[in-house]
Amino acid sequence: MNKGRIEAFTDAIVAIAATIMVLELKPPKVNTVAALLDEWPVFLAYLISFSLIYIVWYEHHNLFQRSGVISSSTYFLNGVWLFFLTLIPFVTAWIGESPNSVVAAVTYLLVMLLWTLAFQLMERQVTLDSDPHKRHYRLPRARFNFDLFLLGGLVIAFFVPFFAIVAVGLFSLILIVRMFQHREDSNG
Amino acid sequence: MNKGRIEAFTDAIVAIAATIMVLELKPPKVNTVAALLDEWPVFLAYLISFSLIYIVWYEHHNLFQRSGVISSSTYFLNGVWLFFLTLIPFVTAWIGESPNSVVAAVTYLLVMLLWTLAFQLMERQVTLDSDPHKRHYRLPRARFNFDLFLLGGLVIAFFVPFFAIVAVGLFSLILIVRMFQHREDSNG
Amino acid sequence: MNKGRIEAFTDAIVAIAATIMVLELKPPKVNTVAALLDEWPVFLAYLISFSLIYIVWYEHHNLFQRSGVISSSTYFLNGVWLFFLTLIPFVTAWIGESPNSVVAAVTYLLVMLLWTLAFQLMERQVTLDSDPHKRHYRLPRARFNFDLFLLGGLVIAFFVPFFAIVAVGLFSLILIVRMFQHREDSNG
Amino acid sequence: MNKGRIEAFTDAIVAIAATIMVLELKPPKVNTVAALLDEWPVFLAYLISFSLIYIVWYEHHNLFQRSGVISSSTYFLNGVWLFFLTLIPFVTAWIGESPNSVVAAVTYLLVMLLWTLAFQLMERQVTLDSDPHKRHYRLPRARFNFDLFLLGGLVIAFFVPFFAIVAVGLFSLILIVRMFQHREDSNG
Numbered sequence: 001m002n003k004g005r006i007e008a009f010t011d012a013i014v015a016i017a018a019t020i021m022v023l024e025l026k027p028p029k030v031n032t033v034a035a036l037l038d039e040w041p042v043f044l045a046y047l048i049s050f051s052l053i054y055i056v057w058y059e060h061h062n063l064f065q066r067s068g069v070i071s072s073s074t075y076f077l078n079g080v081w082l083f084f085l086t087l088i089p090f091v092t093a094w095i096g097e098s099p100n101s102v103v104a105a106v107t108y109l110l111v112m113l114l115w116t117l118a119f120q121l122m123e124r125q126v127t128l129d130s131d132p133h134k135r136h137y138r139l140p141r142a143r144f145n146f147d148l149f150l151l152g153g154l155v156i157a158f159f160v161p162f163f164a165i166v167a168v169g170l171f172s173l174i175l176i177v178r179m180f181q182h183r184e185d186s187n188g
Numbered sequence: 189m190n191k192g193r194i195e196a197f198t199d200a201i202v203a204i205a206a207t208i209m210v211l212e213l214k215p216p217k218v219n220t221v222a223a224l225l226d227e228w229p230v231f232l233a234y235l236i237s238f239s240l241i242y243i244v245w246y247e248h249h250n251l252f253q254r255s256g257v258i259s260s261s262t263y264f265l266n267g268v269w270l271f272f273l274t275l276i277p278f279v280t281a282w283i284g285e286s287p288n289s290v291v292a293a294v295t296y297l298l299v300m301l302l303w304t305l306a307f308q309l310m311e312r313q314v315t316l317d318s319d320p321h322k323r324h325y326r327l328p329r330a331r332f333n334f335d336l337f338l339l340g341g342l343v344i345a346f347f348v349p350f351f352a353i354v355a356v357g358l359f360s361l362i363l364i365v366r367m368f369q370h371r372e373d374s375n376g
Numbered sequence: 377m378n379k380g381r382i383e384a385f386t387d388a389i390v391a392i393a394a395t396i397m398v399l400e401l402k403p404p405k406v407n408t409v410a411a412l413l414d415e416w417p418v419f420l421a422y423l424i425s426f427s428l429i430y431i432v433w434y435e436h437h438n439l440f441q442r443s444g445v446i447s448s449s450t451y452f453l454n455g456v457w458l459f460f461l462t463l464i465p466f467v468t469a470w471i472g473e474s475p476n477s478v479v480a481a482v483t484y485l486l487v488m489l490l491w492t493l494a495f496q497l498m499e500r501q502v503t504l505d506s507d508p509h510k511r512h513y514r515l516p517r518a519r520f521n522f523d524l525f526l527l528g529g530l531v532i533a534f535f536v537p538f539f540a541i542v543a544v545g546l547f548s549l550i551l552i553v554r555m556f557q558h559r560e561d562s563n564g
Numbered sequence: 565m566n567k568g569r570i571e572a573f574t575d576a577i578v579a580i581a582a583t584i585m586v587l588e589l590k591p592p593k594v595n596t597v598a599a600l601l602d603e604w605p606v607f608l609a610y611l612i613s614f615s616l617i618y619i620v621w622y623e624h625h626n627l628f629q630r631s632g633v634i635s636s637s638t639y640f641l642n643g644v645w646l647f648f649l650t651l652i653p654f655v656t657a658w659i660g661e662s663p664n665s666v667v668a669a670v671t672y673l674l675v676m677l678l679w680t681l682a683f684q685l686m687e688r689q690v691t692l693d694s695d696p697h698k699r700h701y702r703l704p705r706a707r708f709n710f711d712l713f714l715l716g717g718l719v720i721a722f723f724v725p726f727f728a729i730v731a732v733g734l735f736s737l738i739l740i741v742r743m744f745q746h747r748e749d750s751n752g
Binding site: 378381382385389392396399449451452455458459463465466469470474 | 571572575576578579580582583584586587589590591592595596597600611614615618619621622625629740743744746
Binding site: 208275290 | 383384387388390391392394395396398399401402403404407408412423426427430431434437441552555558
């Protein structure tokens with residue numbers, strides 16, 4: 001498949017998913033600083049979801065940089081990954097409106113976890129495709145830790161819903177730090 | 189015409205049509221699992237329409253891969269194809285809201301059928317353009333079966349509206365299976 | 377300037393303007409064929425605006441194909457052209473809702489006329505830029521006829537508002553016919 | 565990093581942010597010229613925000629033209645810049661609805677100022693990356709004047725809210741004039 005065209009198509013979907021979330025940011029009903037600040041959960045949820053999408057795009061970029069040919073399996077898993085990504089505007093709007101709802105918090109983290117798992121399956125596929133002799137694939141330790149982290153966040157969110165947004169914020173931060181480390185240590 | 193630019197323009201429209209459907213996914217009125225699950229037809233309709241668009245993009249990609257020069261006729265038919273594609277968010281929203289409406293179900297399948305026919309006309313054009321000596325074009329058997337399948341679904345939807353969404357779901361699955369077969373047998 | 381990047385940026389805006397118009401297509405209040413058909417002006421307005429944008433994109437494509445370097449003036453006029461283009465979803469929604477309103481009809485045609493004039497200024501600029509010795513530019517007769525046509529439509533729309541949508545439909549058809557002639561006669 | 569892919573991804577977000585603002589332009593409640601003209605602050609705010617985004621894109625284009633490799637730091641700052649950009653539809657909708665609100669006016673200018681500062685940090689990073697021996701970076705005088713200008717506008721907006729929109733309109737004009745000067749004097 002034409003890698004450049006798949007990348008551009010994927011990036012368009014990522015860009016739209018990241019940007020249509022701003023349609024949730026509505027001018028406050030009354031024009032006071034208090035009314036604006038009252039909307040802080042909506043803004044915080046937007047900031048965190050936008051940051052995560054932006055930094056995960058970097059991971060997608062790296063994955064496709066090192067992939068040679070895009071196989072049907074990779075294309076399929078890319079679609080699964082994009083599908084969960086497009087649910088982020090929905091869960092972000094929900095958690096922004098209802099930051100103390102357990103159902104919203106758990107759904108938010110569940111979408112993030114499934115999105116992350118879809119990425120890991122795609123990463124596995126790209127790795128296997130690049131080396132036809134390879135039979136076994138071991139999930140990198142860092143990826144495994146991400147899954148544990150999000151799963152842990154999901155459990156905590158059952159008791160403290162607001163932790164969902166904190167967990168995804170921390171997850172973005174970890175990925176950002178990793179990106180800067182990656183610069184210094186290309187084997188990272 | 190500049191094939192790369194037409195592809196990028198087309199892909200942007202496809203990406204937007206696939207992604208703005210998520211604007212239909214609204215947080216439930218009350219924050220309960222029951223309220224979320226009550227929205228299942230909206231989510232199912234979204235999942236199926238997104239999958240279909242994503243997998244049909246693969247067919248478009250293949251068609252343009254094997255086309256040399258893009259003629260005015262192909263550009264025109266590409267526009268017809270894009271027009272029906274942009275109606276998918278509308279019919280998806282409708283069938284998600286009214287999964288038991290005969291009118292919604294038939295309109296949904298009609299749009300899918302017209303979209304499919306537009307693709308087949310475009311495919312015919314690309315084939316004729318690539319070989320100026322060719323006068324006759326025979327619709328591939330698989331394409332003909334797709335038309336019959338959607339037409340059959342349309343007839344059944346008059347009696348069982350919900351079958352519309354099942355039919356399009358099955359159609360996506362068939363195209364996905366075909367994509368994986370295509371990998372193993374490049375003559376497929 | 378980097379022509380490929382300007383083209384891609386322009387095309388993204390064109391694709392979004394053409395596609396967000398579908399957000400105006402709402403499922404009918406009641407699920408009957410009559411209720412769906414009652415919405416015909418909204419659908420007709422969408423069909424005509426989408427067709428026009430799609431076919432004018434072809435003109436933009438041709439213009440940029442024959443331009444060498446993109447000057448600041450061309451970039452500026454491209455922005456003016458894009459600005460009027462982005463007003464099309466607004467006037468299309470308006471005329472679809474109020475097909476018999478004189479104000480809606482005249483505004484619709486006025487936006488189309490200004491958009492067309494912006495294109496002609498950009499075309500003039502590209503022509504002058506491509507030949508530094510050229511001092512004078514004569515508007516091609518076809519372009520002049522388009523202006524007259526839209527201006528005439530605007531006058532008629534004062535008396536028969538619905539003519540606005542007919543005029544733009546005819547304008548799209550003329551451009552489509554021209555595109556097919558262009559194929560056979562590259563000097564067109 | 566793959567500069568072309570980052571540019572395309574960035575441009576898609578810029579194009580969406582610039583274009584979804586038109587969703588704020590609603591057909592007037594009654595179909596009269598007076599009702600249309602009554603909406604002038606919404607249209608003016610849209611015109612000015614669209615112009616600014618379009619002309620700042622030109623600055624982004626120039627910056628990436630002269631950058632060699634995109635570092636992690638540049639990618640990160642590009643994300644900060646995009647984040648503030650995506651807030652523009654929100655503040656534009658707000659100031660269009662409430663052109664005389666101090667809170668709306670100050671928020672509008674604050675977003676513009678933060679967006680501008682993010683650009684300057686990114687410009688500094690690109691400059692430092694392009695010359696590893698360079699340790700110190702001096703903000704160009706023109707950039708410093710822009711900051712002062714927006715800061716001054718912010719102060720005035722506390723007393724005359726409507727000045728916010730005038731200030732951003734003037735800012736766009738200055739950048740447009742600079743673009744035309746840049747053409748004649750490539751050292752600008």
